[in-house]
Amino acid sequence: EAQVTQNPRYLITVTGKKLTVTCSQNMNHEYMSWYRQDPGLGLRQIYYSMNVEVTDKGDVPEGYKVSRKEKRNFPLILESPSPNQTSLYFCASSLMVGFGYTFGSGTRLTVV
Amino acid sequence: GIQVEQSPPDLILQEGANSTLRCNFSDSVNNLQWFHQNPWGQLINLFYIPSGTKQNGRLSATTVATERYSLLYISSSQTTDSGVYFCAVLNDYKLSFGAGTTVTVRA
Numbered sequence: 001e002a003q004v005t006q007n008p009r010y011l012i013t014v015t016g017k018k019l020t021v022t023c024s025q026n027m028n029h030e031y032m033s034w035y036r037q038d039p040g041l042g043l044r045q046i047y048y049s050m051n052v053e054v055t056d057k058g059d060v061p062e063g064y065k066v067s068r069k070e071k072r073n074f075p076l077i078l079e080s081p082s083p084n085q086t087s088l089y090f091c092a093s094s095l096m097v098g099f100g101y102t103f104g105s106g107t108r109l110t111v112v
Numbered sequence: 113g114i115q116v117e118q119s120p121p122d123l124i125l126q127e128g129a130n131s132t133l134r135c136n137f138s139d140s141v142n143n144l145q146w147f148h149q150n151p152w153g154q155l156i157n158l159f160y161i162p163s164g165t166k167q168n169g170r171l172s173a174t175t176v177a178t179e180r181y182s183l184l185y186i187s188s189s190q191t192t193d194s195g196v197y198f199c200a201v202l203n204d205y206k207l208s209f210g211a212g213t214t215v216t217v218r219a
Contacts, residue, residue, distance in 0.1 A: 099143075100157055100160035106154065
């Protein structure tokens with residue numbers, strides 16, 4: 001089944017403890033992206049990747065890192081999480097930029 | 113950046129009713145998509161529709177790119193249609209989302 005898989009689905013962590021949210025797609029898509037969704041602010045792009053080893057900042061990149069060492073994986077790294085990063089996170093992929101997006105199931109992160 | 117406006121913000125329907133959701137955008141776009149976020153938070157791609165009309169079961173969508181709007185039609189609504197409907201347009205390598213229309217279908 002063609003899909004974007006995110007893990008974990010739910011995570012509660014403490015301020016400052018490094019964490020990684022994984023994202024993997026099995027559709028051989030070139031383009032991948034991370035979004036966060038917050039009440040009243042909608043969905044905002046954090047980082048995107050046009051292809052392996054090509055990443056760039058979105059609208060809200062502060063406090064996040066990404067890497068794209070393989071085409072299928074695009075992990076989101078929070079080196080020192082803070083409570084303002086409590087949010088619902090989505091990974092998405094598409095064949096190329098400009099094509100239809102497939103979203104993962106989301107990761108609900110709480111930083112206390 | 114491009115502005116995406118959706119209307120109405122909220123919609124309450126009786127099961128079986130039809131409805132139209134609207135998405136206006138402030139600049140020309142090459143890519144417009146409609147998504148449904150279900151009550152469990154999952155985002156499902158409904159349509160990739162930069163122009164023209166598409167249908168998928170009880171849902172259909174029309175985009176008139178030259179006039180900068182898109183419409184999503186829900187016919188014979190069911191309770192499973194409840195959730196938030198987003199339109200999103202491609203702008204500088206990212207999808208810019210509207211604020212969404214929250215649809216509640218009552219049995």
